[in-house]
Each structure stands twice: as structure tokens, then as C-alpha cells.
Amino acid sequence: MEWLEKTIAAISPKWAYQRKAWEKGYEEIRNYDAGTDDRLNAGWRTVNATADQTDSVYRDTIRARARDLERNSDMQESIIGAFERNVVGTGFKLQAKTSDETLNTKIEDLWKEWCKPRNCDVTYQQSFSELCQMAIRRKKIDGGIIFVKRYTQGGVLPFTLQVREVDDLDTMQASRKNVRIVNGIEYNEYNRPIAYYFKTYDIHGLYSGKSERIKADDVIFLWDKKRPSQIREMSEMSPTITRIKDVNSYMEAVSVKERVAACLSVFVTKMTPGGGNGFGRQNNTSNHSYQGKTLSPGMIMEMNPGEDVKVVNPPAQGSSAADFVRLQQRLTGSGQGISYEAIARDMSQVNYSSARQGLLEDQKTYAMEQQYMIQHLLTEVYETFLISAVLSGAVQVQHFWNKKKEYMKHSWTPPGQKWIDPLKEANANKVSLETNQLTLAEIAAAAGSDWKDVVEQRARELEYMKLKGVIKDDEA
Numbered sequence: 001m002e003w004l005e006k007t008i009a010a011i012s013p014k015w016a017y018q019r020k021a022w023e024k025g026y027e028e029i030r031n032y033d034a035g036t037d038d039r040l041n042a043g044w045r046t047v048n049a050t051a052d053q054t055d056s057v058y059r060d061t062i063r064a065r066a067r068d069l070e071r072n073s074d075m076q077e078s079i080i081g082a083f084e085r086n087v088v089g090t091g092f093k094l095q096a097k098t099s100d101e102t103l104n105t106k107i108e109d110l111w112k113e114w115c116k117p118r119n120c121d122v123t124y125q126q127s128f129s130e131l132c133q134m135a136i137r138r139k140k141i142d143g144g145i146i147f148v149k150r151y152t153q154g155g156v157l158p159f160t161l162q163v164r165e166v167d168d169l170d171t172m173q174a175s176r177k178n179v180r181i182v183n184g185i186e187y188n189e190y191n192r193p194i195a196y197y198f199k200t201y202d203i204h205g206l207y208s209g210k211s212e213r214i215k216a217d218d219v220i221f222l223w224d225k226k227r228p229s230q231i232r233e234m235s236e237m238s239p240t241i242t243r244i245k246d247v248n249s250y251m252e253a254v255s256v257k258e259r260v261a262a263c264l265s266v267f268v269t270k271m272t273p274g275g276g277n278g279f280g281r282q283n284n285t286s287n288h289s290y291q292g293k294t295l296s297p298g299m300i301m302e303m304n305p306g307e308d309v310k311v312v313n314p315p316a317q318g319s320s321a322a323d324f325v326r327l328q329q330r331l332t333g334s335g336q337g338i339s340y341e342a343i344a345r346d347m348s349q350v351n352y353s354s355a356r357q358g359l360l361e362d363q364k365t366y367a368m369e370q371q372y373m374i375q376h377l378l379t380e381v382y383e384t385f386l387i388s389a390v391l392s393g394a395v396q397v398q399h400f401w402n403k404k405k406e407y408m409k410h411s412w413t414p415p416g417q418k419w420i421d422p423l424k425e426a427n428a429n430k431v432s433l434e435t436n437q438l439t440l441a442e443i444a445a446a447a448g449s450d451w452k453d454v455v456e457q458r459a460r461e462l463e464y465m466k467l468k469g470v471i472k473d474d475e476a
Contacts, residue, residue, distance in 0.1 A: 018339075051230035056183065058236060059143070062167075065245075066141045066237045075244050075329060076237065078343040079336055080140055084133050086342075086366040089415030091115075091129030092378055095450055110156065110394060114385060119155035122162040128381075131163060132373060135222055142166050144223030144233030148194070148214060149384055159388035161381070166223075166233055170197040170211040183232050191231055193221070220380055225373075236350040240335040246327045249356035254321045322390065329381065337352065352421065363417055370414040378412055416448025 009016035035042075069076040094111050096104035114120055115128035131147075138145035146164040169184030180187050186195040195214040200210045207438040223233035235241075239420070328351075330340040339358040341347055347355060386408065400407055432438040444451035465471045 051227040052182065052232065054431050055232065055234050056228065059232065062235045062238050062241070063142050066235045066241055068140050069237070069241055069244055069248075073244050073248055074333065075247060075343070076241075078345075079237075079240075079332065079338070080137050082324055082338055082342045083140060083359075083366070083369065086362070086415075086417070087136050087369040087373065088129060088132045089448075091127075091132065091415065091449055092370075093413040093448070094376070094382065095411045095413065095452075097411060098407050103395070107389070107395060108388060111343075111382070111385065115155050116456055119157065120161055122150050122160040123154060126163075131161065132377070134163065135373070135377065136369065138165070139222055139224070140236045142233070143235040144221060147220040147222070147381075148198075149218040149220075157385065157388045157394060158392055159384060164198060168198050170199045173197045173211060185231065187231065192216075193219075196221070222372075222376055236336075240332045242333050243328055243335075247325060248333075250324065251321070338362045356421075359417075367414075374412050374414075382410060413445050413448060413450055416446060 005016060005019070008019065066076075070080065094108055096107040098104055098107075113397065117127050117130075118124045120126075120128045135145050135147075142165065144166050146166065146168070148162040148164055150160045150162045151158050152160055171184045173181045173184055175181045180189075184197045185193050186197070189195055195213050195215050197211040197213055198221045200208050200212050202208045224236060226234075237244075262345065326344070326346075328341070329344050330469070333340050333343045339362055341350060341355065341358055342362050350358065386395070390397055390400050397407060406408075429438065429443050433440065433443065439451075441451040444454050462471070466473060
């Protein structure tokens with residue numbers, strides 16, 4: 001079309017100029033600012049690659065840095081603690097859903113017994129709730145955690161769990177003919193895990209150079225998959241660890257400066273005459289050695305003769321630190337899906353309405369994590385638990401294999417959430433229940449209780465109060 005532009009310019013330069021101006025404006029409209037290479041984006045160089053290509057280079061480094069902050073950063077610990085308290089808390093409650101209530105009770109009682117440390121943990125050290133808490137922590141810090149089903153004797157069932165860190169995957173395993181192994185995991189052509197290769201250790205805890213191959217059916221690998229091409233974990237703290245590190249460095253600098261500012265010191269000058277000592281020689285005043293080289297609170301120091309120093313009172317400038325740290329905590333919390341109040345435990349910036357709205361948004365984040373735990377860990381463990389109970393004879397079930405799907409029915413009740421104003425919430429629940437907007441099961445589940453347990457306990461209490469004459473029969 002260049003010939004056309006030249007022809008128009010020869011006939012009417014004004015028309016050609018207007019066409020060029022409109023063309024330039026049209027191109028500006030079509031552009032993406034984020035895709036241009038102008039001055040603002042000059043240093044922004046990115047590439048498109050698969051998730052494993054981008055993650056594998058930085059996975060170990062980011063995990064190590066996240067663990068370092070776990071050990072040394074109170075801000076990071078506050079984030080992890082918020083998830084531990086609200087996602088797992090005191091644990092998930094099981095409710096068996098078979099058609100036989102007697103069988104349901106027996107299964108639930110056996111589950112409670114199995115959840116004790118010496119029954120569910122192959123090391124006899126952690127209860128099942130504690131294992132779930134550790135799963136949330138390691139999933140956040142390391143990016144993932146691995147549970148291996150072990151069939152051993154010694155507990156109420158021949159089934160326990162062994163917890164392995166992602167570091168235990170043997171990444172030195174190489175693919176072989178018709179066997180694709182990537183980062184310690186064997187995959188099929190659809191990227192479905194077939195087996196896991198775990199490092200074995202000698203009696204001193206050192207890597208022996210050998211691996212143990214475990215089928216994927218006996219492995220529960222908890223990690224958050226964000227891209228279809230992703231096949232391994234990445235620390236969930238990766239978007240925020242740089243900000244947390246910066247805050248730690250800033251607070252260390254402020255702390256040092258405040259310590260210096262607190263060091264009010266006084267230097268005393270000794271005044272001595274400058275005459276001779278009787279033998280025609282002058283006093284030696286060239287001694288410039290100092291006893292102290294740092295400031296300390298209340299320090300009083302003598303100076304050399306002839307030197308004069310005023311009182312040292314460094315000014316403090318840490319008053320703005322609170323606003324800076326508050327902003328960084330707010331940004332860090334939002335990066336992890338929870339509010340500033342949840343991680344800082346600071347309610348001075350909110351009223352009832354804003355606090356409740358923030359709590360509701362936080363609960364959505366916790367509910368997503370709870371749903372993940374139920375679908376990927378709790379259900380898998382429960383089904384293996386029930387099969388082990390049937391095979392070992394701990395639970396007698398007729399025609400179990402013919403009606404396996406029916407006997408496997410169950411539900412989980414996550415830990416309940418307490419409200420800011422219980423009276424308002426109780427009145428709201430009462431109205432919702434009376435107008436059939438909520439069920440008793442939903443209200444009880446929100447409080448972390450089983451509605452059947454609530455009804456049965458309430459019935460026993462009412463019956464006992466009638467027996468003692470606290471209430472009359474017509475008042476029950």
C-alpha cells in the first residue's frame with residue numbers, strides 16, 4: 001500500500017498527513033502497555049516455558065529461603081500459624097454415613113482410637129490432627145508434603161502413615177526405556193504418577209545412593225497445582241518471601257538505630273597544666289588510645305587532656321516503622337489470601353462490620369484449604385483405614401466388597417469458626433432456621449459440631465433437668 005500513500009501525498013499532502021496521524025492513533029489503541037518495550041518496561045525480560053522448566057531451576061532455592069524465614073521471621077510464622085489454627089485447628093470430625101447407625105458408631109469410635117499417635121503414625125509421635133497441621137505448614141513452606149501408606153503391626157489396625165519431605169524424592173533417577181522419570185517421580189504418557197522414588201539412608205542418616213520405589217497407590221502427595229504442565233511442587237510462600245525478608249532487614253536496622261539512640265553518653269575531659277615536670281621536659285599528651293569503641297547506655301568516658309567532646313544523644317527516628325510494617329503485613333497477607341488482622345492480630349484499625357467482612361473473606365480462604373485436605377488426604381486415608389479395618393476383622397461388615405461404595409459413605413466436619421458478636425449471629429441463625437434458609441446440620445457444621453451429637457446431648461440434658469425438677473415436662 002506504499003504506492004497509494006505516495007500517490008495521496010503527491011495529490012494532497014494534508015490528506016496524507018491526516019491519514020498517517022489517524023493510523024498512528026489506531027495503532028496506539030491496539031497496543032498493550034504491558035507488552036511494549038518502552039522505557040518503563042526496558043528491564044522486564046520474560047520467556048514462555050513449561051512450569052517444570054521455570055520451577056525446577058528455583059524450586060530448591062526458594063524452599064530453602066522459605067524455611068530460613070520459617071525459623072527466623074515472626075511475620076512468616078504468623079501467616080503459617082493463622083492457617084494452622086483455622087484450617088485444621090483441633091481437627092476434622094468424621095461422620096460415617098452407612099445405613100446402619102450401630103455400624104456408624106463403631107466405625108467412628110475406631111477412627112478416634114486410630115487417630116492416636118501410636119496407631120496412625122509409624123513413628124508413634126504425632127496424632128492424626130498433628131499430622132494434618134504439619135501438612136498445612138509444609139505445604140505452605142515447602143510447597144508439598146508426602147504421606148506413604150505403611151502396613152505394619154502394633155496398632156489397632158495394620159495401617160499407619162509415614163510422613164516424607166519433598167527432599168526425600170530421589171531426583172537423580174534417570175528415565176529408562178519406556179519409563180519416564182522426572183524429579184524422582186515416574187509418569188505415564190499423560191503425566192499421571194505411576195511410582196515415587198525415595199532416597200534411602202544409612203544408620204547415620206546419610207544418603208546411601210539407593211532408592212526405594214513405591215507405587216503411586218500407596219503415596220499421597222499434597223501440593224498445589226497451578227498450571228497443566230506443572231508436575232512438582234513450588235513453595236506457596238514464593239510471592240511474599242522477598243517482602244518478608246525486606247521487612248526483617250528493615251526492622252533489624254530500626255532496632256539497631258533505636259539501640260544507638262538510647263545510648264545517652266557523657267565524655268569527661270581532664271584538664272591538666274601544660275608545663276614541664278621539673279627536668280625541662282613537657283608532659284607526653286600524645287596518648288590517643290581509647291578504652292571504648294562503641295556506645296553503651298549511660299556510658300561515662302574519660303578523654304585525653306586537651307580534647308573536648310559534648311554529650312552524645314543520638315536522635316530516634318523509628319516512629320514511622322509501625323506504618324511501614326503495617327503496610328507490608330497487609331500486602332503480605334493479601335498475597336496469601338488472608339487479611340492483615342488475621343496475621344497481625346491487630347484489631348485497632350477495624351470496626352465490627354469491617355472485621356466481620358474480613359473474617360468472612362478469610363474463612364473462604366480457609367474453606368478452600370479445608371476442602372483440599374478433605375479431598376486429597378482425609379478421604380484417601382479414611383478409605384484405606386476402613387478397608388484395613390474390614391480385612392483385619394476390627395469391623396465386621398457383611399458383603400462389604402459387594403456394597404463397598406455404600407459402606408464408604410462419610411462426611412467431614414471442619415473445625416468451627418467463632419463469631420465476633422455471638423448474639424447477633426445466634427439471632428441470625430435462629431431466623432434462618434425458622435425460615436428454612438439454613439438447616440441444623442449447616443449451623444452445627446459452621447460451629448465445628450455434628451448436628452446429631454448436638455441433638456443427642458441436648459436431649460440428655462433436658463431429660464436430666466426434668467429428672468431434677470429444673471424444668472417441667474411441658475417446658476421441655
